[in-house]
Amino acid sequence: MGERSTSQTPRLVDSAIAPAGASTNAAIRAAATSKIPFRPRKIRRISSSAPEMTNDSPKKTLAVRVIPRPLSSEGEVSVSISHLRAVDPLLSAVIDAHDPPTFQCLISPFHSLARSILYQQLAVKAASSIYGRFVALCGGEASVVPDVILSLTTQQLRQIGVSERKASYLHDLSRKYHGGILSDASIVAMDDKSLFSMLTMVKGIGAWSVHMFMMFCLHRPDVLPVGDLGVRKGVQILYGLDEVPRPSQMEQLCDRWRPYRSVGSWYMWRVVETKNNSNLASPNAGALTMSTVALADVQQQEHKQTLQEQMVDSYQMLPQSWSKSISPTGGAHAAPSRSLDTVRDYAPTVAVISWL
Numbered sequence: 110m111g112e113r114s115t116s117q118t119p120r121l122v123d124s125a126i127a128p129a130g131a132s133t134n135a136a137i138r139a140a141a142t143s144k145i146p147f148r149p150r151k152i153r154r155i156s157s158s159a160p161e162m163t164n165d166s167p168k169k170t171l172a173v174r175v176i177p178r179p180l181s182s183e184g185e186v187s188v189s190i191s192h193l194r195a196v197d198p199l200l201s202a203v204i205d206a207h208d209p210p211t212f213q214c215l216i217s218p219f220h221s222l223a224r225s226i227l228y229q230q231l232a233v234k235a236a237s238s239i240y241g242r243f244v245a246l247c248g249g250e251a252s253v254v255p256d257v258i259l260s261l262t263t264q265q266l267r268q269i270g271v272s273e274r275k276a277s278y279l280h281d282l283s284r285k286y287h288g289g290i291l292s293d294a295s296i297v298a299m300d301d302k303s304l305f306s307m308l309t310m311v312k313g314i315g316a317w318s319v320h321m322f323m324m325f326c327l328h329r330p331d332v333l334p335v336g337d338l339g340v341r342k343g344v345q346i347l348y349g350l351d352e353v354p355r356p357s358q359m360e361q362l363c364d365r366w367r368p369y370r371s372v373g374s375w376y377m378w379r380v381v382e383t384k385n386n387s388n389l390a391s392p393n394a395g396a397l398t399m400s401t402v403a404l405a406d407v408q409q410q411e412h413k414q415t416l417q418e419q420m421v422d423s424y425q426m427l428p429q430s431w432s433k434s435i436s437p438t439g440g441a442h443a444a445p446s447r448s449l450d451t452v453r454d455y456a457p458t459v460a461v462i463s464w465l
Contacts, residue, residue, distance in 0.1 A: 179328035189369035242269040255286035278313030343377025
């Protein structure tokens with residue numbers, strides 16, 4: 110029995126080995142081979158996750174956007190002026206003729222936006238009066254906050270002279286703050302592109318309004334208000350163009366000013382103001398030339414189009430600049446009272462320094 114069982118074992122082994130080719134080692138390798146297909150799966154899972162981590166890391170790095178130093182930071186205006194002198198010899202001559210700008214804002218971003226809404230489409234005296242009553246109704250400057258404005262009814266706001274439409278704008282802005290869609294902290298932290306998208310979602314705030322807010326409240330250095338007629342007229346004078354450039358042309362014309370287009374735009378207001386002052390001093394200042402009439406017609410048409418396309422009259426965004434023409438050195442002289450139509454024509458020539 111023992112011999113029979115012993116003799117059968119080699120035959121079993123032989124039959125297992127025969128297909129593989131020859132030895133016990135080959136049999137072991139054959140047995141081991143049957144387990145190998147399970148191991149690559151583990152290796153593939155590990156190796157497939159590694160590229161994903163590698164690919165994700167650059168995407169996260171590219172998504173980080175650095176907010177530039179505001180123009181109100183120490184020395185930033187000087188840096189911007191040095192840059193503009195170097196890249197634009199024509200603008201350098203304008204810089205030499207004027208003192209540098211100053212940027213200062215003493216109220217919060219929310220307060221600035223609310224006040225800009227109140228000043229829309231109003232003559233200076235009326236807007237100032239309504240704003241004063243609005244602040245008093247809120248309980249003082251420090252109380253111009255979203256919760257307080259939301260507590261005011263449309264009827265209460267109408268009693269102090271705020272239109273029903275403007276009341277809805279103020280409430281919409283306040284609701285977006287109250288709901289966390291906007292906040293002063295998030296506004297300050299947003300890059301220019303995101304900020305533009307978020308603020309234009311607020312009823313009553315258009316592109317020009319956002320540009321002015323970014324320049325004179327947040328002091329962003331690289332804002333080009335392509336829809337501002339004063340800046341466009343300044344570019345025409347600076348480069349000797351036959352016509353006032355269209356908004357679509359402004360990006361290309363002012364590209365060399367990057368990343369300090371806000372300061373370049375500020376000097377365009379200076380160019381127009383200087384030009385207007387020289388025309389007033391001219392002995393023929395009282396004569397209307399054909400080019401002057403043509404420019405006035407263009408301005409009227411552009412203002413009408415702007416009012417149709419936007420819910421706001423952009424030139425009313427800067428309240429004190431209409432009642433005072435502020436000099437670059439900080440001095441001011443009172444400007445005569447003007448009707449709304451006259452203010453629209455005068456507004457581009459006003460020296461805009463701050464959102465006080």
